[in-house]
Amino acid sequence: MRQMALIELVDISKSFDGELVLDEFNLKIKENEFITLLGPSGCGKTTTLRILGGFETPDTGRVMFQGEDITDLAPNKRQINTVFQKYALFPNMNIAENIAFGLKISGKSKEYIKDKVKYALKLVNLSGYEKRSVDSLSGGQQQRIAIARAIVNEPRVLLLDEPLGALDLKLRQEMQYELIRLKNELGITFLYVTHDQEEALTMSDKVVVMNQGYIQQMGTPEEIYNEPENAFVADFIGDSNIIDGVMMEDRIVKICGCVFPCIDEGFGKKKPVDVVIRPEDIIIGKPGEGILDGVVTSNVFIGVHYEMCIEAGGFEWLAQNTVSYPVGQKVSIRVTPENIQIMNKPQSEDEEALALDE
Amino acid sequence: MSKKIFSGPFLAFMLCGTIIPLGVIAYYGITDRSGAFTFENIKAITTGEHWEALMLALMLALISTVICLLIAFPLGLILKDSKLGKKGFMVFIFILPMWMNFLLRTMAWQVLLEKNGIINQVLGFIGLPSLHIINTPAAVVLGMVYDYLPFMILPIYNALIKIDKNVIEAAYDLGAGFRQVLQKVIIPLSVPGIVSGITMGFVPSLTTFAVSNILGGGKVNLIGNIIEHEFTTGSNWNLGAGLSLVMMIFIVISMALIEKFDRNGEGNII
């Protein structure tokens, strides 16, 4: 049975000064889901959150919450809290007062508030910071206070706008873990914004890849990573080789003049396509052993494995391998059929966007 | 080393413009005509006429400051959010009178408020009873408000536009209504502007003699008028200086009270 959507954005369009930022944007969020909006800077992620939070009115379209239209409802009347991209802590209050703000407004008891503040500070790893002033905290600490301030209210929906952007890698991983635990514990629905694709893939139930106000692809992290629907998604999520190819017939694609077996069907015959191959899926061997012969042109150690460029068949292939092949070495490459991802070429930009926005 | 050189002119200015004149006033204030030391000039504030003038000045200054604040703060809020306000145009309109000669503006009100002035002519024309506020404290307060309002608007507006829009949105996001946002976020964050606005409005109102002369017609005697009188027609510089010293003390005390009030205010926010 399909669960009813908790939040639904219906045909939302928004432009600023004549510039279209969101174009007929549609999104359904189920109760308890962790959805991440992922996309390059300026693609409209914050604008989407602001429309949900009630700080921006869409030019057209509706915002639905539990089947009710809340498009014109004031922000303070919505059961939604936001962790702002720019923290937005109250500079006239100390840390404890900042966190207590929402609880005081809703008239909670002193005891309850005190416990909650303490609990929230512990959660974000800043116990004992109650009396500190906002500007005595580092950017990362302020960011964590912003998270604490939002979650103590236990809203139905939490909007998080790059909430871990100012943290170092270790702390970020810790906080990712804490956020997920918290979400499961409190049953809060998360709408999360990031431009860090790794973060999006590790944390979310569902990833929405956006570009220029359009949804490029929506799906589970595995779907987004393994089966990108178009070149933009493939390029944006992880490194990848995006190559022009021709689909000769079902399960046969021609790349760089060589024939590669693949598993895709139904593209027709002699159809130009985009081919996506992840760098870690390229199998390097001795010359003549693979499908294409080439030569290593660069080699960088990036931790765990080596990232190499291989010039083969007139294309510079990006490959990752735990075995290092020195620059200048002659090698061959091949790819197992299930690791070759075939995509239709976009006919025109508009058509591409329309086709992908469904 | 170089810093010292640059601060030289400022030190010289402070010496000539502030410290020496203050010393001279203090000297006159605690001596009599013959140059002998005395506290009489200072004590003179407690005599009937002087004390009354001081109290009246305090009261009128307080009333006009409160009125200014009640106009300036909401106006600042409106200007902050209006499209025109962002371009500074509306603020410019409100500040414009500031650049006109102060005495001229006050005299204009005299002409407007006169028994047969424009306002009463208009009121008479539309059949309303005429207004008799010229030469009363009410006219003086009106003059003070008109003259010092721009000085109040500017710092308050500046403080208001400096408040981060995100912070106000965060307050709404956490469930606060307009009044709570005002009370807990906007007002506390605009305190510096309010304080300098009050300072800019209260102090000149307290010490003015021009406004009360022109709009009070000699019937509203403020402490400023008395001091002016001693320095001019009365030519008792010692008494004038003594009373000025007392005024300064009053101003310092009022400022300290305002400061203290802020602190308490800030502490009370939650």
Ligand SMILES: Nc1ncnc2c1ncn2[C@@H]1O[C@H](COP(=O)(O)OP(=O)(O)OP(=O)(O)O)[C@@H](O)[C@H]1O
């Ligand atoms: N209030 C506004 N007035 C004018 N233009 C705006 C306004 N808010 C956003 N924009 C524009 O809308 C576009 C999308 O902005 P948005 O803040 O949603 O981007 P984003 O995806 O959150 O980017 P980032 O990852 O950098 O935060 C940008 O081009 C931005 O300049």
Ligand SMILES: [Mg+2]
């Ligand atoms: Mg953003």
